Amino acid sequence: MTQVFVHHLLRSRVILKLIGSVVLLPVPLVVAAGETLTVVEREIDDLKAVFATVRSKDRIEARVRTPGTIVSLKVQEGAQIQAGQQLALVADPKIALRIKSLDAQVVGLEARVQNARVEFERVEQLRVRGVSPQSRVDQLKTSFDVAANELKSARAERLVVEEQIAEGKVLAPAAGRVLKVPVTEGSVVMPGESVATIAANQYVLRLELPERHARFMKTGDGVIIGPRGLSKAVSLATSSGTITQVYPELQGGRVLADADVPGLGDYFVGERAVVWISTGKRATIIVPTAFVFNRHGLDFVRVVGEKGDAFDVVVQVGQSIPSSSKSADIEILSGLKVGDILSRTEGK
Numbered sequence: 001m002t003q004v005f006v007h008h009l010l011r012s013r014v015i016l017k018l019i020g021s022v023v024l025l026p027v028p029l030v031v032a033a034g035e036t037l038t039v040v041e042r043e044i045d046d047l048k049a050v051f052a053t054v055r056s057k058d059r060i061e062a063r064v065r066t067p068g069t070i071v072s073l074k075v076q077e078g079a080q081i082q083a084g085q086q087l088a089l090v091a092d093p094k095i096a097l098r099i100k101s102l103d104a105q106v107v108g109l110e111a112r113v114q115n116a117r118v119e120f121e122r123v124e125q126l127r128v129r130g131v132s133p134q135s136r137v138d139q140l141k142t143s144f145d146v147a148a149n150e151l152k153s154a155r156a157e158r159l160v161v162e163e164q165i166a167e168g169k170v171l172a173p174a175a176g177r178v179l180k181v182p183v184t185e186g187s188v189v190m191p192g193e194s195v196a197t198i199a200a201n202q203y204v205l206r207l208e209l210p211e212r213h214a215r216f217m218k219t220g221d222g223v224i225i226g227p228r229g230l231s232k233a234v235s236l237a238t239s240s241g242t243i244t245q246v247y248p249e250l251q252g253g254r255v256l257a258d259a260d261v262p263g264l265g266d267y268f269v270g271e272r273a274v275v276w277i278s279t280g281k282r283a284t285i286i287v288p289t290a291f292v293f294n295r296h297g298l299d300f301v302r303v304v305g306e307k308g309d310a311f312d313v314v315v316q317v318g319q320s321i322p323s324s325s326k327s328a329d330i331e332i333l334s335g336l337k338v339g340d341i342l343s344r345t346e347g348k
Contacts, residue, residue: 035290036304039332039340042286044321045278047224048213052259052275054267055206056199060174064189065167068092073185075196079178088183088195090168095161102158109151116144176200179269203264205241207257207275214255216279217246223259226274228267239263243277285332286321291342292330301332304341 072089075081120140126132180197183189205225209217221243241261249256259275267273291301292315300312315335320328336342 035344037287037291037342037344039285039287039336039338039342041283041338043281043283044286046280046282047276047319047321048209048279049226049274049276050207050209051272052205052207052225054203054264054269054271054273055258056176056179056203056269058174058176058200059179060176060198060200061194062087062170062172062196062198064088064090064170064191064193064195066090066092066164067190068095068168068188070183070185070187070189070195073181073183073195075178075181077178077181081172081175081178081198083172083175085172086169087172088170090170090189091165092168095164099158099161102154102161105154106151106158109147109154113144113147113151116140116147120144170195172196172198174198174200177269199269202260203267203269204244205259205261205264205273205275207243207259207277208254209257209277211250211253211255213277213279214246214250217243217255217257217277219243219246221278223261224276225261226276228273284318285336285338286329287332287336287342289320289328289330291344292317301336302343303336304343310343 068090075087247256316333318331
């Protein structure tokens with residue numbers, strides 16, 4: 001069997017490829033007018049891809065203030081709510097009965113106060129004429145004051161009961177998205193029970209990395225977020241963010257950090273996203289993907305020689321370099337050296 005030797009093109013710029021039983025030797029190409037690029041070595045972040053989870057900065061419970069039965073539930077899971085919005089109404093049938101009782105007491109006390117006032121005024125007139133003694137006047141004055149104070153107390157107690165009815169309205173403590181509604185209409189609740197769990201304020205990405213990467217992470221470092229997996233549109237767009245907090249305690253051999261990323265408002269709480277973070281620096285060759293093309297399952301670049309001729313050179317590509325810019329880059333592991341000139345021509 002004929003052996004085909006492939007000489008590395010870093011030195012010879014010759015490609016031998018076996019197609020069936022034919023050995024092809026490339027012929028130097030004439031460089032057409034096009035974009036060129038001089039290969040240089042760049043120091044880049046050694047990126048590591050990890051999964052991050054969308055979390056809310058604050059998780060608040062909308063709680064019941066008075067005991068009773070939920071007669072109206074005006075919120076459901078996933079709803080976007082505003083601060084002060086009514087979520088539910090809690091009512092207690094005993095409160096209505098108590099108000100009726102207080103109303104009856106107020107009516108009776110009003111009549112009692114009116115009667116005490118009339119008697120006091122009559123005795124006061126008699127005292128002026130010298131018919132009634134002063135002791136009788138003082139006695140009726142005291143009775144009138146007691147009745148008036150009891151009326152004020154009954155009215156104040158009725159206001160307290162009315163406030164309990166107002167407190168039956170469960171209001172949203174902050175704006176956000178409702179995560180959980182553990183009750184239904186007709187549920188009996190006690191003071192302090194939760195009607196809804198709200199993810200308030202903005203969302204953050206919670207990163208979990210092995211503890212060996214803890215020394216590389218610090219507040220202010222940038223992160224790159226990959227395309228959303230739950231998005232309907234097929235897009236390779238990425239976005240960038242910043243690490244805002246690195247937690248000082250390791251949990252399960254992992255370091256936790258929060259990253260602030262704009263545009264997380266429509267994400268689901270608990271949704272996972274691919275995030276690239278830096279775990280150090282390294283030197284490598286990076287070229288735009290537009291200079292790399294594929295032929296017969298191999299990756300090629302077009303290298304310009306000293307005399308202006310060009311050869312298609314096989315290269316071994318590495319990982320794509322995530323970038324928030326429109327141009328995409330790729331790492332070249334072998335096949336190129338610093339100083340090589342690449343050509344980007346049409347009709348590869």
